[in-house]
Amino acid sequence: MNAFSDLIRTLEDRGARRVALQFPEGLKRQSQACISALRNAGFEVLVSGDPCYGACDLALDTLAWADVLIHFGHAPVDEQPAVIFEPWKVDFDIAVLENALSLLRGPVTGLVTTVQHAHRIPAMEEFLKSRGITVRVAEGSRRTPLRGQVLGCSFTAAKETRAGEILFVGTGLFHPIGIALATGARVVALDPLAGTAQEVSGEALLRRRFAVIEKARGAGTAGIIVSSKSGQIRMDLARRLAALSPNAVIVTMREVDPAELLNLGFGCYVNTACPRLAYDDQVRFPVPVLSPQEFEILCGARRWEDYAIDEIV
Numbered sequence: 001m002n003a004f005s006d007l008i009r010t011l012e013d014r015g016a017r018r019v020a021l022q023f024p025e026g027l028k029r030q031s032q033a034c035i036s037a038l039r040n041a042g043f044e045v046l047v048s049g050d051p052c053y054g055a056c057d058l059a060l061d062t063l064a065w066a067d068v069l070i071h072f073g074h075a076p077v078d079e080q081p082a083v084i085f086e087p088w089k090v091d092f093d094i095a096v097l098e099n100a101l102s103l104l105r106g107p108v109t110g111l112v113t114t115v116q117h118a119h120r121i122p123a124m125e126e127f128l129k130s131r132g133i134t135v136r137v138a139e140g141s142r143r144t145p146l147r148g149q150v151l152g153c154s155f156t157a158a159k160e161t162r163a164g165e166i167l168f169v170g171t172g173l174f175h176p177i178g179i180a181l182a183t184g185a186r187v188v189a190l191d192p193l194a195g196t197a198q199e200v201s202g203e204a205l206l207r208r209r210f211a212v213i214e215k216a217r218g219a220g221t222a223g224i225i226v227s228s229k230s231g232q233i234r235m236d237l238a239r240r241l242a243a244l245s246p247n248a249v250i251v252t253m254r255e256v257d258p259a260e261l262l263n264l265g266f267g268c269y270v271n272t273a274c275p276r277l278a279y280d281d282q283v284r285f286p287v288p289v290l291s292p293q294e295f296e297i298l299c300g301a302r303r304w305e306d307y308a309i310d311e312i313v
């Protein structure tokens with residue numbers, strides 16, 4: 001029995017013979033064990049070598065040569081019958097939640113996490129309850145099928161708790177900042193691997209985004225970026241945004257690359273691809289890259305007071 005025996009059984013049940021594998025960036029180095037296990041079990045294996053950051057970016061091109069694509073590390077964001085989504089669970093000691101307790105004020109605490117820790121939600125709930133905390137976990141959106149799961153582009157499971165305080169368990173600060181902006185709740189972020197806990201606010205991000213909108217005011221032209229990645233295509237939104245300005249043109253791209261943006265020569269861009277690109281990567285871009293809501297503010301179709309973080313629904 002090896003770590004991939006359930007997967008091998010699933011492939012055999014489907015009658016698959018040729019198998020394509022796709023690993024996100026953080027898991028690519030662990031691909032060799034899987035390749036060996038599947039080859040030893042008699043499958044013909046190919047690996048997608050393109051960059052991958054989410055289930056929104058499935059290597060569907062590999063299906064031209066394979067019976068099935070196995071996507072590791074993410075839950076599905078949409079229906080894809082020829083794709084098997086293989087979770088990559090990351091465990092941690094539940095007692096690490098103790099580190100967040102002094103920051104929680106209640107009276108109700110919403111609990112959310114990312115896909116690799118979602119299997120620990122029941123144990124986390126139990127731990128918090130045992131410490132006298134009233135905890136609430138909610139279902140997410142179509143893009144976040146696991147209970148309590150959030151993505152950088154979908155904070156529904158946080159909003160649906162309707163709690164005034166949210167505990168985010170996971171690494172990095174993008175998710176908790178997004179949760180703070182999407183919910184208006186107090187957000188505590190606990191990194192379960194480092195053991196660090198902190199209160200997180202969206203204020204600094206808002207200040208940076210205000211400055212980016214102001215910088216875009218003299219841009220003259222706007223390229224509305226539409227991604228061609230399977231789970232990021234938002235052409236209807238792009239058309240609606242392009243209609244807000246006579247100087248806006250839709251630009252399709254697979255990878256949103258700073259050098260390409262410079263080459264294309266627009267004065268600013270509006271990002272309808274992965275929302276994190278505009279928020280996380282602005283320093284890499286040669287000109288302002290706005291979110292859809294920020295472009296609405298620029299065009300006078302939305303007030304700054306109604307600022308909202310971009311989510312893909």
Ligand code: SF4
Pocket residue numbers: 053054055056057077151152153154231232273274275276312
């Ligand atoms: S669109 Fe961005 S945040 Fe959403 S799943 Fe894809 S990579 Fe993650």
